[in-house]
Amino acid sequence: MHNIITEFCIKNFKCFGPDEQKVRVRPFNLIIGRNNSGKSAIVDAISYVTQKDSKYDRSHYFLGSAEPTIYLTTKLTEDVLRSVFRENTSGGNLGGDHWRDNGIHLLNSEVTWNFSSPNVLEFARISYSETADKLIRKHNLATIQERYLGQIINAAHSHYRPSLSRRVNAERMILPEEDSPNMDVMPDGTGITNIIQRFINKTHLDRNIIEGQLLGALNTVFTPDATFTRITCMQSESTGKWEIYLHEKNKGEIALSNSGCGIKTTIFVLAELHLIPRLKNLSVDKIVYCFEELENNLHPALLRRLLKYIYNQTVEKKSTCFLTTHSNIAIDQYSTDPNSQILHVTHNETTASVLSVSTRINTNNLLNDLDVRASDLLQSNCVLWVEGPSDRAYLSAWIQRQYGGSIQEGYHYQFVFYGGRILSHLTAEEDSDGIEIFRVNRHSIVICDSDKRSDDSEINETKRRISLELQENGAFCWITEGREIENYLDPEVLLETMGIEVKSPRLIGQFEKIEDYLSEIDPKAGKRYLKNKSLYSSRYASLIHKHKFRAPLDLAVKLREIYQYILKANRVPEHISP
Numbered sequence: 001m002h003n004i005i006t007e008f009c010i011k012n013f014k015c016f017g018p019d020e021q022k023v024r025v026r027p028f029n030l031i032i033g034r035n036n037s038g039k040s041a042i043v044d045a046i047s048y049v050t051q052k053d054s055k056y057d058r059s060h061y062f063l064g065s066a067e068p069t070i071y072l073t074t075k076l077t078e079d080v081l082r083s084v085f086r087e088n089t090s091g092g093n094l095g096g097d098h099w100r101d102n103g104i105h106l107l108n109s110e111v112t113w114n115f116s117s118p119n120v121l122e123f124a125r126i127s128y129s130e131t132a133d134k135l136i137r138k139h140n141l142a143t144i145q146e147r148y149l150g151q152i153i154n155a156a157h158s159h160y161r162p163s164l165s166r167r168v169n170a171e172r173m174i175l176p177e178e179d180s181p182n183m184d185v186m187p188d189g190t191g192i193t194n195i196i197q198r199f200i201n202k203t204h205l206d207r208n209i210i211e212g213q214l215l216g217a218l219n220t221v222f223t224p225d226a227t228f229t230r231i232t233c234m235q236s237e238s239t240g241k242w243e244i245y246l247h248e249k250n251k252g253e254i255a256l257s258n259s260g261c262g263i264k265t266t267i268f269v270l271a272e273l274h275l276i277p278r279l280k281n282l283s284v285d286k287i288v289y290c291f292e293e294l295e296n297n298l299h300p301a302l303l304r305r306l307l308k309y310i311y312n313q314t315v316e317k318k319s320t321c322f323l324t325t326h327s328n329i330a331i332d333q334y335s336t337d338p339n340s341q342i343l344h345v346t347h348n349e350t351t352a353s354v355l356s357v358s359t360r361i362n363t364n365n366l367l368n369d370l371d372v373r374a375s376d377l378l379q380s381n382c383v384l385w386v387e388g389p390s391d392r393a394y395l396s397a398w399i400q401r402q403y404g405g406s407i408q409e410g411y412h413y414q415f416v417f418y419g420g421r422i423l424s425h426l427t428a429e430e431d432s433d434g435i436e437i438f439r440v441n442r443h444s445i446v447i448c449d450s451d452k453r454s455d456d457s458e459i460n461e462t463k464r465r466i467s468l469e470l471q472e473n474g475a476f477c478w479i480t481e482g483r484e485i486e487n488y489l490d491p492e493v494l495l496e497t498m499g500i501e502v503k504s505p506r507l508i509g510q511f512e513k514i515e516d517y518l519s520e521i522d523p524k525a526g527k528r529y530l531k532n533k534s535l536y537s538s539r540y541a542s543l544i545h546k547h548k549f550r551a552p553l554d555l556a557v558k559l560r561e562i563y564q565y566i567l568k569a570n571r572v573p574e575h576i577s578p
Contacts, residue, residue: 004074004159004285004286005025005072005073005074006024006025006073006074006075006110007022007023007024007025007071007072007073007110007112008022008023008025008045008046008049008070008071008072008073009021009022009023009070009071009073009112010023010041010042010045010068010069010070010354011068011069011070011071012061012062012066012067012068012069013041013044013045013060013062013068013069013070014038014041014044014045014059014060014061014062014068015038015041015062015347015351015352016038016041016062016351016352016353016354017062017063017066017350017351017352018062018066019351019353020071021352021353021354023042023343023354023356024341024356025320026339026340026341027314027315027318027319027320027321027339027340028310028311028314028315028321028323028334028337028339028340028341029320029321029322029323029340029341029343030323030325030330030331030334030340030341030342030343031043031322031323031324031325031343031345031354032324032325032326032330032331032342032343032344032345033344033345033346033347034346034347036347037345037346037347037352038345038346038347038352038353038354039292039324039345040292040324041352042322042324042343042345042354043167043290043292043322043324044060045070046165046288046290046322047165047167047290048060048070049070049072049115050164050165050288051165056068062351069114070114070115071112071113071114071115071124072112072113072115072157073110073111073112074110074111074156075108075109075110076106076107076108076109076110076111076152076156077107077108078104078107079159080152080155080156080159081099081103081104081106081107081152082099082103083155083159084103084148084151084152084155085098085099085102085103085104085106085148086098086099087099087100106128106129106152107129108129109126109127109128109129110126110127111123111125111126111127111149111152111153111156112124112125112126112127113153113156113157115157121153121154121157123149123150123153126149164280164282164286164287164288165287165288165289165290166272166276166287166288166289166290167187167290167291167292168187168189168265168268168269168272168289168290168291168292168294169187169188169189169292170292170293170296170324171188172187172188172189172264172265172268173188173189173261173264174189174192174193174244174256174264174267174268175189175190175193175257176193176236176239176241176242176243176257177190177191177193177194177197177241177242178194178240178241178242179194179197179198179235179242180194182194183195183198183279184279185268185271185272185276189264189268192244192267192268192271193233193242193243193244193256194242195271195275195279196210196214196231196233196244196271196275197233197242197244199275200231200232200233201233206278209274209275209278210231211230211231213274214231214267214270214271214274214275215228215230215231217270217273217274217309218231218266218267218270220305220309221266221270221302221305221306221309222263222266222302222305223305223572224571224572224573225301225302226248226249227248227249228246228247228248228249229247229248229249230246230247231244231245231246231247232244232245232247232253233245243255243256243257244256244267246259246263260297261296261297261298262297262298262299262302265294265296265297265298265306266298266302266306269291269294269306269310270309272289273289273310273313284317284318284319285317285318285319286319287319287320288319288320288321288322289310289314289319289320289321289322290321290322290323291310291321291322291323291324292323292324293324293325293326294306294307294323294325295325295326295327295329295330300327300329301381301570303327303329303330304329304333304411307323307329307330307333307334308333308408308411310323311333311334311337311339311340314339315339330342332410332411332414333408333410333411334410335357335410336410341356341357342356342357343355343356343357344356344357381412381413381443381566381569381570382412382413382414382441382443382444382445382565382566382569382570383413383414383415383416383440383441383443383444383445384413384414384415384416384444384445384447384562385415385416385417385418385426385437385444385445385446385447386415386416386417386418386447387417387418387419387423387447387448387449388417388419388533388534389417389533389534389537390485390533390534390536390537391447391485391537392415392417393534393537393538393540393541394485394486394488394489394537394540394541395415395447395485395562396409396415396541397540397541397544398488398544398555398559399559399562399563401544401545401549402549402551402556402559402563403559403563407563407566407567407570412566412567412569412570412572413566413569414441416440418446423448423462423463423466424462426446426466427466427469428444428466428469428470428472428473428475429469437470437475438473438475443475443565443568443569444470444475444476445475445476445477445478445562445565445566446466446467446470446475446476446477446478447477447478447480447485448463448466448467448477448478448479448480449479449480449483449484449485450463450479450480450481450482450483450484451483451484452483452511453483453511454511455511457511459479463477463479467479476561476562476565478558478561478562480553480554481510481553481554482508482510482511482552482553483510483511483512483513484514486508486514487508487509487510487511487512487514487552487553488508488551488552488553488555489508489514489540490544490547490549490550491505491506491507491508491517492505492547493540493543493544493546493547494508494518494536494540495521496543497536497539497540497543498518498525498528498529498536500518500521500522500525502521505521507552508552510553514526514529515527515529515530
């Protein structure tokens with residue numbers, strides 16, 4: 001849907017009132033809000049526009065009286081426009097060649113239509129691209145809209161409308177089932193057992209999909225908690241019903257009815273991702289997945305892995321996913337991801353509204369709605385304590401650059417800022433008057449600037465104490481070999497970040513102040529960097545992948561130690577890429 005429908009808009013649909021609620025579509029969309037705020041109504045709207053022969057009934061009407069409206073928006077591409085404006089065709093109201101002189105100028109314009117029913121499509125608006133100005137000046141705009149936009153909308157709708165939405169309800173269960181030729185799955189999980197057993201037992205279906213794709217996906221999500229060697233189905237002699245059995249390494253054969261709800265939810269989701277497209281003979285890029293409250297009965301670590309698996313499948317196969325959730329884990333994982341967005345749904349006791357979260361104020365309101373507390377950091381698998389935002393940006397960029405995304409911020413680890421002198425109040429000792437590091441998270445790494453001016457300079461007492469305490473408790477402290485984190489920066493990336501052109505710049509000295517290094521190149525650059533450290537560190541992180549990675553001083557060694565510590569905290573073997 002994200003590569004076909006760029007936006008949908010809801011008006012007078014269920015709890016959404018007369019004010020249009022617009023949602024720009026991305027591959028991975030998290031819908032978050034309080035109970036009864038309207039999250040499921042968004043999923044209902046998606047289901048409506050992806051169903052054949054959809055018709056509004058009174059349950060869809062806002063307050064039971066106002067007629068619903070759902071708008072769809074798409075960006076016009078060459079395939080759609082060529083079906084309306086044909087090359088080597090001329091005459092009519094358009095002068096010249098219909099395609100080369102007319103249709104081509106509408107490329108990348110966005111057209112919106114009202115989806116009131118499958119057979120009634122009404123033009124709503126068009127946002128013309130810059131190249132469309134030529135066409136608009138050449139012809140009367142009313143003529144273009146009257147004669148051709150109807151054809152454009154019909155072509156766009158038939159070409160780009162998603163084929164199908166697949167839904168997993170918040171209330172779900174996988175139960176033993178009788179053999180049935182009905183090869184479909186209901187949103188509550190009915191049909192899952194029947195489909196899996198038929199794939200295994202019927203000769204016209206490929207059992208390798210179960211033994212290969214489904215089993216492999218299950219182990220990807222459950223590693224390192226469990227390893228499954230087989231998925232089978234057996235029929236009860238007394239009831240005639242089939243049941244799914246999992247063969248777990250070192251535990252033998254276990255009936256799914258004797259397993260927890262977490263594994264049932266995971267199998268349900270994986271069946272939707274791998275089995276349904278094969279059964280329905282569907283192109284995956286035209287499927288919209290709607291998963292509701294997957295966190296129900298899932299351990300936080302399992303939820304993280306399941307969400308990551310869904311995300312990877314969505315992006316790789318160019319499908320679209322909407323997830324309703326109350327979990328702050330999803331916010332941590334995807335709040336800054338370019339393929340994702342967080343949609344905050346609220347209700348003022350009269351109407352619902354939806355807002356894409358993009359500012360700190362929006363995020364605070366969202367966290368307040370979910371009643372997220374600072375103690376939720378305890379759920380993170382590993383915490384990296386750093387002095388401030390620029391240190392976090394550099395370290396995160398180096399980790400991603402060095403280890404190719406095999407560990408990810410928000411998924412495998414989080415950052416906490418301790419800010420300068422606050423370090424003196426931190427301690428890794430129990431029953432202390434200070435701020436106990438392990439009360440925040442038992443897997444902690446503290447990273448400190450050495451602040452050394454020369455080889456002979458001493459590390460201050462606070463940093464020596466923190467390092468020793470962490471070491472005695474099996475944790476990890478990195479006191480930089482360079483003066484500060486900035487002494488590890490690649491000068492080519494740094495200068496590009498600041499818009500300074502220097503051919504083959506020298507390395508930053510081990511104990512050199514970053515502002516002195518920059519001021520030597522440009523007298524104003526040092527102060528400019530200090531004033532905008534957070535901005536420049538973010539830019540640096542976005543540019544680092546363009547350059548060969550350099551690791552001066554002890555950077556490579558310490559990144560390796562951090563990487564191994566994070567893997568251990570996540571209980572992931574180093575040879576496995578999560």
